[in-house]
Amino acid sequence: MIGTFIAAWLDVRTKPFRTFAAIAGMVAAVVAVVLVDAAGVLSHKANDTYLARQYGMPITVDIQSASGTPSRNQVDQLEAALETNGITAYSLDINFPVTVVSGQNVVWNGIRWLDPEFDQVRIVDMVAGTWPDMTADADIYHVVVNEGWAMQMLGLSDQDIVGKTLGYAITQDVGWDGKSTPQIPMVVDGVVATNTIAFAGGQAPIAIVSSRPPLDVPFFDLNPWWNARVNPGDFGYIQQLVNSIVNEQGQPVFTVRRSDSGDKLAPVLAQQDVTANAVTIVAFVIGGLGIFGVGLAGVRERAQDFGLRRALGASKLRIFTGVIVQTLIEVLLAAAIAIPLAALLLEIYARDLVLETLPLPPSTALPLSSALQGLAGALIVGLAAGLIPAINAARASVVQALRG
Amino acid sequence: MANDHLMELNGVTKSFTLPTGTRLDILRGIDLAIDAGEVTAIVGRSGSGKSTLLNVLGMLDTPSSGRYLCDGADVARMRDSRRSRFRGEFLGFIFQQFHLLDRRTALENVAEPLLFASRRDLAGRFDRAEALLGKVGLADRAQSMPHLLSGGEQQRVAIARALVRNPRVVLADEPTGSLDEATGERVLDLLFEMVRAEGAALILVTHDAAVAKRADRILTLSDGMLHPELAEMAS
Numbered sequence: 001m002i003g004t005f006i007a008a009w010l011d012v013r014t015k016p017f018r019t020f021a022a023i024a025g026m027v028a029a030v031v032a033v034v035l036v037d038a039a040g041v042l043s044h045k046a047n048d049t050y051l052a053r054q055y056g057m058p059i060t061v062d063i064q065s066a067s068g069t070p071s072r073n074q075v076d077q078l079e080a081a082l083e084t085n086g087i088t089a090y091s092l093d094i095n096f097p098v099t100v101v102s103g104q105n106v107v108w109n110g111i112r113w114l115d116p117e118f119d120q121v122r123i124v125d126m127v128a129g130t131w132p133d134m135t136a137d138a139d140i141y142h143v144v145v146n147e148g149w150a151m152q153m154l155g156l157s158d159q160d161i162v163g164k165t166l167g168y169a170i171t172q173d174v175g176w177d178g179k180s181t182p183q184i185p186m187v188v189d190g191v192v193a194t195n196t197i198a199f200a201g202g203q204a205p206i207a208i209v210s211s212r213p214p215l216d217v218p219f220f221d222l223n224p225w226w227n228a229r230v231n232p233g234d235f236g237y238i239q240q241l242v243n244s245i246v247n248e249q250g251q252p253v254f255t256v257r258r259s260d261s262g263d264k265l266a267p268v269l270a271q272q273d274v275t276a277n278a279v280t281i282v283a284f285v286i287g288g289l290g291i292f293g294v295g296l297a298g299v300r301e302r303a304q305d306f307g308l309r310r311a312l313g314a315s316k317l318r319i320f321t322g323v324i325v326q327t328l329i330e331v332l333l334a335a336a337i338a339i340p341l342a343a344l345l346l347e348i349y350a351r352d353l354v355l356e357t358l359p360l361p362p363s364t365a366l367p368l369s370s371a372l373q374g375l376a377g378a379l380i381v382g383l384a385a386g387l388i389p390a391i392n393a394a395r396a397s398v399v400q401a402l403r404g
Numbered sequence: 405m406a407n408d409h410l411m412e413l414n415g416v417t418k419s420f421t422l423p424t425g426t427r428l429d430i431l432r433g434i435d436l437a438i439d440a441g442e443v444t445a446i447v448g449r450s451g452s453g454k455s456t457l458l459n460v461l462g463m464l465d466t467p468s469s470g471r472y473l474c475d476g477a478d479v480a481r482m483r484d485s486r487r488s489r490f491r492g493e494f495l496g497f498i499f500q501q502f503h504l505l506d507r508r509t510a511l512e513n514v515a516e517p518l519l520f521a522s523r524r525d526l527a528g529r530f531d532r533a534e535a536l537l538g539k540v541g542l543a544d545r546a547q548s549m550p551h552l553l554s555g556g557e558q559q560r561v562a563i564a565r566a567l568v569r570n571p572r573v574v575l576a577d578e579p580t581g582s583l584d585e586a587t588g589e590r591v592l593d594l595l596f597e598m599v600r601a602e603g604a605a606l607i608l609v610t611h612d613a614a615v616a617k618r619a620d621r622i623l624t625l626s627d628g629m630l631h632p633e634l635a636e637m638a639s
Contacts, residue, residue, distance in 0.1 A: 003519035014507035313492015
């Protein structure tokens with residue numbers, strides 16, 4: 001077997017042009033496959049990054065009333081069920097007022113929840129601090145301010161303003177005063193990069209304020225929902241748990257769904273996966289055809305060599321194995337060229353490959369899984385493409401071959 | 405006794421069916437025994453079946469009927485893997501067209517049969533190949549590519565390759581057919597010397613009477629039959 005491997009390697013080494021012709025298509029195929037797969041992986045990672053930034057991981061689910069307002073008893077049942085099953089990381093979310101201010105002016109005011117569906121806010125990059133957590137039950141307002149604003153107004157750096165209490169805010173007429181005693185504290189949770197924040201109309205506000213709901217309204221009259229963080233694998237279990245709470249008619253009182261943008265992006269990412277699979281198939285077919293064509297021609301061209309080897313003691317199996325090994329060596333060479341090339345291209349073009357609405361993940365290094373997929377795919381395709389040439393080589397008549 | 409001979413053919417025939425349906429009998433009941441250290445020349449006209457007989461002897465082709473014993477083993481009963489291993493260990497081939505691998509050095513060509521040998525032989529293949537190249541006077545051409553060697557040198561490389569696994573029998577098909585007379589003579593001298601030094605039997609297929617004359621015994625292939633009694637005619 002070692003001898004067969006050496007002979008195959010010598011064939012590859014001593015026929016550089018033939019080898020190049022055989023692997024050129026496969027190099028392109030592996031680059032395409034690895035890049036497309038990596039783009040998919042990075043998009044998923046970008047989505048995870050986005051979700052983590054917005055909600056923290058694991059996934060976030062929303063539990064809502066299926067119809068009408070749930071009774072206090074039903075709410076207690078739900079919360080007890082969640083807690084009994086170890087789901088303590090949940091928060092009660094209610095539509096609450098949000099005010100977007102620019103300078104002293106209110107530019108938008110309404111009942112919204114600061115979530116990805118907030119149509120005037122798109123994904124932002126944080127310069128310092130974090131995006132406000134969901135703190136509807138807190139007695140403070142949480143704000144983010146623009147990059148550089150703190151220096152301009154208060155002489156503080158972006159890092160130093162995080163955690164500072166700015167002043168007070170009221171729902172309809174928000175003011176700020178860094179020196180006054182706050183009536184309702186307005187705390188800076190983070191600083192957003194002005195170059196990445198995008199608001200409708202192009203006007204970046206000074207602050208986005210999230211406030212709590214009016215305290216005098218019973219929370220379960222506000223059509224509440226629960227925002228729970230669960231392991232993605234537990235989602236089915238959560239569904240069963242929530243659906244087990246039923247009304248007198250036996251109908252589930254609550255519904256549950258994933259509330260992170262995984263739902264929204266899932267079809268896009270799925271489409272990207274489908275495209276990636278299509279590209280993978282087409283690329284490997286083209287690469288495989290290259291290997292197959294050159295392999296077939298090579299076997300015909302080297303019929304005499306195979307005949308000679310048979311005369312020198314090589315069995316049909318050794319000839320067959322030799323051609324297969326040679327094909328696999330060529331494929332490995334192709335992968336050795338293609339994978340670093342793909343890694344380089346990914347570093348350069350990561351921004352173009354990942355969905356533009358998503359932030360780039362912290363690392364755009366080539367995912368190992370993509371490299372392995374490219375390698376494994378190439379080996380499988382190479383094996384398949386080398387099969388017929390190998391069979392031809394093994395079945396060739398020694399006498400005819402030596403007669404030339 | 406069959407086991408006394410290195411090779412023994414009993415009533416071996418080889419026939420082909422032409423596309424027209426006509427049966428062509430190339431070998432018609434060949435009886436032949438080859439003994440250790442013996443040099444046998446097989447002569448005959450072009451198309452008489454010399455090469456077919458050599459292919460059968462070299463286990464590269466199978467007889468249509470008859471029995472072929474090689475070192476006492478019935479070749480027809482061997483599976484391809486065993487027959488190949490047997491061929492590699494037992495036989496060495498020398499061809500008229502040399503059949504050197506064109507992108508391999510002389511050394512690599514000589515070492516090539518050892519790629520299909522045992523691990524020990526594989527590991528020491530270049531030492532063995534170098535030694536043989538030295539014996540055929542090509543030590544200084546070990547790294548030369550075949551196209552840079554003369555015809556005589558190429559055939560010397562082929563001789564070294566044929567002997568690299570210490571075969572019991574060397575099969576040479578018109579070994580001087582592509583060489584000029586003087587070179588052919590020198591190559592033949594070397595072949596005989598090497599074969600005798602290695603203690604191998606040599607079966608020489610040739611249409612050249614002068615070459616055949618150097619053998620211990622001459623057999624003429626005519627009408628698909630071997631005729632020892634016609635040896636005198638060949639010479």
